[in-house]
Amino acid sequence: MDYSSPKVRIWQVVSLVPAGSVVTYGQIAHMAGLPHHARMVGSVLKQLPPDSSIPWHRVINCQGRISFPQGSPQYLRQQERLLAEGIEFMAERISLQQFQWQGGFES
């Protein structure tokens, strides 16, 4: 198994996100050393098995929104998990200012 593959690095970074915080796709890509690969983060998470322990639900887009059609089963599933961790939604949006994880970047 190649633990340095982009896929694996993305999994590793996502698994570092603490409960109660969120990160954006672009942020994950950047942290994994893969700038400009935000879309790849999405496709990689999409391939995760349903029983994966990786907190994929903490990854949202740069607008603070869940990247699924509002009301879809997937949207609701992700929202449920986030609400359960104490993350607040305001008109379908999460305040990145308040909940975005700054792991490894702040002073």
Added chain:
DNA sequence: CCCGTGACGCCAC
């Protein structure tokens, strides 16, 4: 190899 697709992001209207 060309082309469409996508759990994205940024900028212009």
Added chain:
DNA sequence: AGTGGCGCCACGG
């Protein structure tokens, strides 16, 4: 604030 266009790039047909 909503919409649309385009850059980005891995993937599959």
